[in-house]
Amino acid sequence: MHLHVANHPLIDHKVTVLRDASTPSPTFRLLVDELVTLLAYEATRNVRVVDHEVTTPLTVTMGTKIASPAPIIVPILRAGLGMLDGMTRLLPSAEVGFLGLKRDEETLKAITYANRLPEDLSGRQVFVLDPMLATGGSLIAAIEYVLERGATDVTCVCLLAAPEGIENVRKAVGDRADVSVVVACVDEKLNEVGYIVPGLGDAGDRLYGVV
Template sequence: MRLSVIDHPLVAHKLTALRDASTDSPTFRRLADELVTLLAYEATRDVSVEPHPVTTPVAPTTGVRLTSPKPIVVPILRAGLGMLDGMVRLLPTAEVGFLGMIRDETTLQATTYANRLPDDLSGRQCYVLDPMLATGGTLVAAVNYLLDRGAVDVTAICLLAAPEGIEVVRAAFDQHAHVTVVTAAVDERLDEQGYIVPGLGDAGDRLYGVV
């Protein structure tokens, strides 16, 4: 497992605004969208491409294009939906699947309640969108779900991560070189309720309100 913490002034600036308890939902959604695009730029550094001939107004040359099968973007419902636009803005030709997972607030274990993904992901690069890597249970379950269906490379994009969650993911995929976590910051710890400290609160509630 590889971990990439993006050290960039604009990333830190937008993350600071997201943390602010006074930031309202519309502003939070816009900032999350912008931050995801910045993270996605780094997360897609190893996206699979192939040579592609092209003719410019001056002369023929060779560039690159995404290989087939195209990458698939997988937001974890519901909070991951708030990251989708920022990701597909950078990868507009990627396919999009959905994975519904819920964490039991007592056991902190994640279970799958819905999916909209191909049964066969052989040869696919997958980008998982989940704002908070807290206990790590949801992300481990999601990555295993994709790997079990044949995905060859899984990159998780998280706005924030906790050390405890990183260690859980690392333990689960320590020998898997093609699992990567990309995040804007690693915070101090988890609290007794499994929330990241200092964190930014419940990302789903801040994106969409409490329902």
């Protein structure tokens, strides 16, 4: 597993505002959207392309275009939905699948409640969106889902990560596939109930309210 921590003043600024408990949901959603676009720039650095001939106003030249089959973006419901627009803005040709996972607050393990993914992901680059890499349970479950369907190139985009979660993902993935994790910041630790510290709270609740 490869870990990439994006290092940019704008990213640091947006993360700081997201952490602020007084930041209202509309502002929080806007900042997440902007932050994911910045992270997507890093996450798509190795997106597959092919040569493509194009006619300019002056001549014919060679450029590149996104290779086929198209990449697929997989937001983990529900909080991952808040990251989808920021990712598709930079990668509009990608397809979108959905994976619904929630955390059992007692065992901290991921429970699957929805799955809208192609049965065959062979040859597809997969981008998994999950705001918080805490214990790693949800992200590991998502990675396992796409690997079982034939994916071999998986990039996970997260806003924040805990060292414990990163290590759990690293152990679970091993060297079975090319898996990368792109994050805005690695925080200090997990607390006794599995939340990232200092963190920013429950990303889903701050995006959409408590339900």
